Amino acid sequence: MSAKKIYKFDIEAQDIDFRRRVSLRSLTNMVLIAAGKNADENGFGLLELQTEHYTWVLSRLVVDMERIPTEQDTLSVETWIEHVGTAFTTRNFRLRDGSGTVIGHAKSSWAIIDMRTRRSVRLDTIPSMQEFVVHESIPVDEPARIANVEGEVANSFTVKYSDIDVNTHTNSLNYVQWVSDCFSLDFYRTHYIRRFEINFLKEITFGDSGEVYRQQTEPNDYIFQIETKEKGAACRARILFEDAPK
Known part of the structure; x- marks a missing residue:
């Protein structure tokens, strides 16, 4: 050990x-x-x-x-x-x-x-x-507390069998994927991820559905809120990007 x-x-x-x-x-x-x-x-x-x-x-x-x-x-x-x-x-x-x-x-x-x-x-x-x-x-x-997000809907989801882990709630990697999917391929061609933060607030379980809200706070700096219809805000996250070399 x-x-x-x-x-x-x-x-x-x-x-x-x-x-x-x-x-x-x-x-x-x-x-x-x-x-x-x-x-x-x-x-x-x-x-x-x-x-x-x-x-x-x-x-x-x-x-x-x-x-x-x-x-x-x-x-x-x-x-x-x-x-x-x-x-x-x-x-x-x-x-x-x-x-x-x-x-x-x-x-x-x-x-x-x-x-x-x-x-x-x-x-x-x-x-x-x-x-x-x-x-x-x-x-x-x-890891700091991420503020409440007031932004636009950038993704949506419904939790299915393959999203559920041994704790019978949504695997934490699904939250990461829902946030990552809020940007286009063209955006990712010109931006690299520099920093990622995530706060888990409530469990998301089988059958829950919801949306991911995205708010830009500074150039290349975005915060996110994952909300379900059933439970409200369940997770907040932040991604800080840097411009890719030309």
């Missing part, structure tokens, strides 16, 4: 978009896979928690990239727990390309809920987590 661990990912065809760069959904997936594997190896992973009818839920995530990997790259994700509070734990990530150069960082906030009541569980019920805390920060602030 190790408090800090590095997980390596080969960039596969399904991970890249039409520009041959890793999609935001795939990049987020690699970060979350690293988190899950590290929790499993340290004894408080998803399957272990489910024996007590508990489960991990992602509350907030921020991913800050100097460069998005391409199909020629491999990606190494180093991860560790920086802090364990009463209700939330903070997990850090350092991302490197195949040459070992740091190309990005991520920081996430997680909670544990009781699957029977859907209410949060105090993290001191898993005292072993404290053994794996590493007091090492990264140059990314804690």
Whole structure:
């Protein structure tokens, strides 16, 4: 067992978009896979928690990239727990390309809920987590609260079978995809993602339908709100782009 661990990912065809760069959904997936594997190896992973009818839920995530990997790259994700509070734990990530150069960082906030009541569980019920805390920060602030969005409808969705994960709610990657799909191919030809933030507010479950609202706050800076007809605002997100080289 190790408090800090590095997980390596080969960039596969399904991970890249039409520009041959890793999609935001795939990049987020690699970060979350690293988190899950590290929790499993340290004894408080998803399957272990489910024996007590508990489960991990992602509350907030921020991913800050100097460069998005391409199909020629491999990606190494180093991860560790920086802090364990009463209700939330903070997990850090350092991302490197195949040459070992740091190309990005991520920081996430997680909670544990009781699957029977859907209410949060105090993290001191898993005292072993404290053994794996590493007091090492990264140059990314804690995931911040994203303000209410007043914008235009840029996407819509209905939750179906393939959107549902083991927690019987919508997989977090679907939220990433709904937000990513708010832009055209022409936009993506001239813009790269520099930073992505997401706040999860409410569970979205099977049969829910809704819309994604998009608001531009600054040049290349957009915030989003995912709303369902049944539950109102369920998620907010932000993407900061940079112009692609000419």
